[in-house]
Each structure stands twice: as C-alpha cells, then as structure tokens.
Amino acid sequence: MHKPIKILILNDQPAILKSLQNALHKEGYQTIPARNGAEALSKMKKHKPDLVCLEIDLPDISVLELLKKIKGDPEFQETPVIFLSAKHPNSTQQANGLEAGANGYLTYPISDRELLARIQNLLRVTTTEKTLKSLQKEMESLIEQSQRSRQTLLSLLEDQKHIEQTLRESEEKYRNVVERANDGIVIVQDNKIKFANFQLAKLLGYSLEEIIGTPYSTYIHPEELPLVKNRYERRMAGETVSPVYETRLLRKDGTPVDVELNAGIIPYEGKPADLVFVRDITERKKAEKALQESEARFRRLAENAQDLIYRYEFFPKRGFTYVSPIATAMTGYTPEEHYADPDLGLKIVHPEDRPLLEQYFQNWGVFQKPIILRWIRKDGQILWTEQRNVPIYDDQGNLVAIEGIARDITERKKAEEILQREAELEAFLADVSMRFIHLLPEELEATIVGVLGEIALLLHADRSYIFLFEPPQSRFSPVYEWTAPGIEPIAEKAKHFPYNLFPEVIEQFKKSKPIFIDEVSELPQEADLAKKILKTYHVQSLLLVPIVWRETLKGFVGLDRVKAQKKWSQQDVDALTTLANMFALLFERTSAEQQIQKALQEKETLLRELYHRTKNNMMVMSSLMALKLENCFQEETRHILRDLDGRIQTMALVHQKLYQSHDLSHVDLKDYVPELVELLIKNYQVGALDLSLKMEIDPIRVLFDIAIPLGLVLNELISNSLKHAFRNREKGTISIRLKETPTGEIELVFADDGIGLPEKFQKMPPSTLGFQTIFMIIENQLQGKVQWITDHGLKWIISFGKSGYKERV
Secondary structure, eight states: OOOOOEEEEEOSOHHHHHHHHHHHHHTTOEEEEESSHHHHHHHHHHHOOSEEEEESSOSSSOHHHHHHHHHHSGGGTTOOEEEEESSOOOHHHHHHHHHHTOOEEEESSOOHHHHHHHHHHHHHHHHHHHHHHHHHHHHHHHHHHHHHHHHHHHHOGGGHHHHHHHHHHHHHHHHHHHHHOSSEEEEEETTEEEEEOHHHHHHHTOOHHHHTTSBGGGGBOTTTHHHHHHHHHHHHTTOOOOSEEEEEEEOTTSOEEEEEEEEEEEEETTEEEEEEEEEEOHHHHHHHHHHHHHHHHHHHHHHHOSSEEEEEEOSSSOEEEEEOTHHHHHHSOOHHHHHHOTTHHHHTBOGGGHHHHHHHHHOGGGGGSOEEEEEEOTTSOEEEEEEEEEEEEOTTSOEEEEEEEEEEOHHHHHHHHHHHHHHHHHHHHHHHHHHHHTOOGGGHHHHHHHHHHHHHHHTTOSEEEEEEEEGGGTEEEEEEEEEOTTOOOOTTTTTTEETTSSHHHHHHHHTTOOEEESOGGGOOGGGHHHHHHHHHTTOSEEEEEEEEETTEEEEEEEEEEOSSOOOOOHHHHHHHHHHHHHHHHHHHHHHHHHHHHHHHHHHHHHHHHHHHHHHHHHHHHHHHHHHHHHTOOOHHHHHHHHHHHHHHHHHHHHHHHHHHSSOSSEEEHHHHHHHHHHHHHHHHTOTTOEEEEEEEEOOOEEEHHHHHHHHHHHHHHHHHIIIIITTTOSEEEEEEEEEEOTTSOEEEEEEEOSOOOOGGGSSSOOOOHHHHHHHIIIIIISOOEEEEEOTTSEEEEEEEOSTTSOOOO
C-alpha cells in the first residue's frame, strides 16, 4: 500500500483554504492546512510534507523570508514550493521567487484541473530529480567501483571471483534504479540505442526488444531531427552544448509527444556514450498553451477595446510598459510616443486638473474610486476621461506600478452639461414667471431689463433687447435693452425700425418662427442689406424670437453676440421662445391693467362728483330748513325742523368725507364723529349752558353704509341730551367712547350727567320718534344691541358688527 502524498497549504482565507483542500482530497492527497508563517514552519517539522503551497500575501511574514527559512532547512531543500497569488506576478516578482527556491506560480482563480496538473507535474519532476540524483550518484559510484574493480582484477587476479560478484551486484543495483525511474532513460552510442528503460518504452509505445539496437533518429519528430542530431554530434565531439532542451518524439502510433531532454556524456562499454533522460512534458505544454491563449485573448481584448488600457511602472525604470492602440484615436499620441516619454501621461492632463491627479497619487486609499480628468489631445481638443487604476505592489509592499483603464466620457459630460443648463434655464424661467405675477407697475421697466440681462448671460450673449410693434406708424421701436460692459447699445440707432424692411423676416415672425444666424458674415448675397445693418451694430451672431399674442405680432425679443460668433442650440431657441411667450402675457396683462386702472379712475371721478352733488343738495335742503326756521314761530314745528336739519347735515357730512377721501367706500370714525358732534352742538344752540364734552374715539374705518346710520343715532342721542337732560342747569357733561372690541364689534358708549329718564321709563323707553329711530337703526339696520342705564344721568351702550355690508367700490 502506497503512503499518501502530503501537501501543506498556507492561506489565511478560510474559504480559499477549504476549496483547495477539497480539490486535493478528491485526488487522494493528504492536506496540512496552515493560516500563517509560524504555523506552517511548525507543521512542516511535524508532518514533513511532500509539497508546499504558499499564499504570497501573508499576515505575519514576507513569503520570500518564509521560503528562505524552509529552504534553509536541509530536510526541506528538495521539497517543491508553489506560490499562490491573487495578482499575476511581473517578471521581477517571478525572478525573485524562483531565485529564492519557488518552483512555480498559480494565480487566482485557479481551476481544479490546473492545480492538480501543476502539483502532479512538480511531484513527478521532484521524484525524477531525486531518482536521477540518486542514480547519478549510484552510477558514479558504480563507475568508480568498476574502474577500481578492473584495476584490482588486473593486479589481483586471485580476487577475480570477488570482483565479478561485486560487479554483478552493482549492475543489479543500477538496473533496479533505472527501471524504477519515472522518466525515460536511454543510452545512445554510435547513433544507436544501446540501453533503454521500461518507462521510455512505455512513453513511445514500443517494447524494449523493439527499441534496443535501433537508430535513435527513428523516434525523433522529423521537424526536430536536425536540431537533436546537431546537438548529439557536437556533444559527442566534445563541444559544450546545453544539456537540457525541449523537443518532440514520435510514438509508435505516429502521434507526437512533447519531451524535455537532459543529456550528458558517460563511458559505456569502454566507449563514450550519450546518457539521456527523457521527461514527458505534455501536461506542462498544455498548461503553457492555455496560458498563452489566455494572454492572447487578453491582448486581443485590450487592442480592440474602445477604452484605453495601460500599465505604468515606477521601478526599476519609470514609464509606460503597455498602452493599447486606441490611444492614438483618443489622444492623438501613439503608444510608441507614450513609451518614449514617461511624463506624457501627466502632460496631456489639463493644467487645472493636475492638482487633482497629484492628490490622487498621494492617497493610495482612493485607488478603488474612479477619477475624472480632462485630457488635452494632440490637436488641442479637450477630452473628458474616467480612469480606474489598480495598484501593483512588490513583496515589501512598495508601489511599483499601476494598471488602469481610461474611458472617453466626453459625450456623457456634454449630456450632463446640457441637463444642468436645462435645469438652470427652467429655474430661471420659473423665477421670472413668479416675478412677473407679482410685478408692480412701477417695477415693470427695471424688471424687464434685469430679465433681459439674465437671459443674455445664461445664453452667452452680449446684448439683449425687445422691439415692440407700433401699428399706426407700421414700425418697430426698441423699448427695453440690456448690454454687457463695453458693448454699444442700439436703442438710439435702431429707433423707428421700418416694419416692411425685411418682409421675409416679418412673415417668419407671423408664423411664430424664430430667426437665428450663427455667422452673420456667411449670409448669402441676397441678404446683403441685412448683413450691412447687422455689421453696423457689430453683430456676429443673432437670435430673434417673435412676441405673439392671440395670433397677433406684438414685437420680438433678440440676442446679439458681438465679441465672438456663437452657434445657437435648440435649447437656446426654446428658452428664448418661452421667455418671449412670458413677455407676451406680461404685456397683455399690463395693457389690461392699464385699461382697468383708467376705468377705475373714471369711476372714482364719477363717484366723487356724485358724493359732492349729494352733499350740495343736502346742504341746499339744510339751507331751506334754516329759512323755514326763521319764519316759523311755533316751538314744536321748530323742534321738528331742527331735528330734520340735524339728520340732513349728518348724512351730508358723510358724503363730504367720502368726497374728500382717497377711499370712496370707507369713513374713518375718528375724523367723522368729533366733527359731527361739534356740528350738532353748534346747530342746537346750547346758549348759556356750560357744556363739557369728553370723547374717546378709536381709529375705526367703516363702510359709508354704517357711517350714515351711526351718525343718525348720534344725532338723536345728542339732540335728546341737549333738549331734555340739562333743563334748568348751568353745567352739563356729555361723554362719548367709541371702540372696536376683540371680537370685531363696534361699541358706542354715550352718557350724560343730566336728569335721566323718569322712573316709569327705566324698564321701557319712551315711544318718541327719536327713541324709536335709535332702536330701529341699531336693531334692524345694523343688527346690533341697545342698553340704557338711568343712574346719575342717562347712559347708552350700543354694539353692532362691521360685516353686515359688503364693499362696493
């Protein structure tokens, strides 16, 4: 029973370690897991593995240092070692590993087939090498023994039997070693095979009897025969020839087989012979072919990719070691130009973006993020790129190179700029719309000029203006204009622009179509007049959009580019068209507001005239009452006429206040009540009565529908106090307080310190005309409440609301 082969696997990633163990267990290998360098050294001493797999990135020790410790132990000098890595090693890393004693590299992801093939190959090579070394030592020993034996035979014939026995034993031992070797072994002498082991016969598909004595050339592939023959002849001639090389043999069935030959001259049967070890490298060749095909696929992808792929090394020499061919189309510089200039990658970066690149390389932690840079092509054009870089480190953790991909995102950046500009224009137009909605007449001109300036700056124009159509004169006139600093205004020069000067333009405007000219200098010959006029104003590019309202051309809004030419985009046209429509709405609204304002002024004039005439007519009636009083001697009639006159003057005073006020609907009680009270007291001629008047009137504005009935109530209260409260008294006091309550009602408190009401009227008021008038006005007309108190005079508390009437003017 064969002893199982032991393989030590060092990896600090449990998932990867488990996957490798499973793959090896399936093939009957015994695995020894280790998660760090110290554990690996300890387990090697204990288990003595036949092969070692080491992860390059170890948590506690450099893999090269660990390998030196392993190879420094004589017990493990011949133990094969495979490096496992997540990154493909460069040539320097491979050389360092191989010099330290590694037998090969495997890069993740590793297929089970590739792993097993590499391990089987290494184990076979190791076994063969051990066998060959042992065989070589045995053969050297046998040769020495044979020579000594022969010398002894010649000198000591008496020991012949002993020598012959020794030779037989040596030959038997030699034969056992050769027959058990894993590689084929052949001895060629005089161009013929003098000896071959079973492994060679098996490799070629012959029996030993078929091979021995035949020319060696029979088994060499025809294409390889000249090289093999040349080396054999030179070696036999004593020249120094490389002992190890690869070639192809032919099997019995005619199929080729890849082999590695290791040849050297030995004496055989008294003559020089070529001892050749033949190793089957078919699996290794397949692995190498797979690797070459993989590299070829990568190169095809890299060379046909639309993204720029590159590798830049910092050590041992700074510069590009690979640049994909797309570099020429992207940057204008060939890969060869990149190889020749190690600083070209920095030179093509836009000067404003170089600090960003320097910061990027100062902070290695940002490598996982893309970096967006502007490049300057060889022809001077700007190219936007998005780069993704992968750092490459050596075994000591030093950054030695970067591998990256650069993608041209110029079109994406242009799209982003267009979207951003659309958002800016939409925000601007929304803001303008809100400003126009809340625009006051006195702010009209300043706001329009400001908006013209803003749209000019957003669309990169030097001058903006609005021409409005003047139908009676059939001409356009500049009404609003904005110019950038240093740009000449055109308002004065372009006054009274003839309507029919460019009929084709007017026709376009009537169809609500814009006019845009990117290059005035390129206008055709039939537009010479327009070109001449535009050159007068130094216009290089022009955009005009009609202002149309209800299918009627009202004017146009325009943008000029004076300092340089401009190619107008559809986005520019759409933005200015939207603004022109907003101007059309604004001008229409302004016109309507002006008409409404004119109508309101006419209405206000008529109302003032009506108030004035009403007041005059009432004063005529008051005058007639006064004339009647002079000729009337009946006291009762005089009282009636005086009361009527007071009521007339009360209403006349309201109309006078409305006529004098800017507000044709409201009367301020703070102005109206004191003047009314003084007028009534003067009208009733209090004579010798020393009357004290106290008033607290809040500034309350009410509709004239409330002011007139309130005045009539005050007239009745004052006339009642003056006629009845102070009889036979020299002094008297009247107090009036008028205020607005927290609930919004108006409260009138009227009091005198006169004789009060008789006892019989303390619960029920007198049924006189004056009292009935008060109750009727307050309760019915003003929907209010009336209270009275007769203690120490007469006190009235009257309250009513302000919302019983609606504003009509």
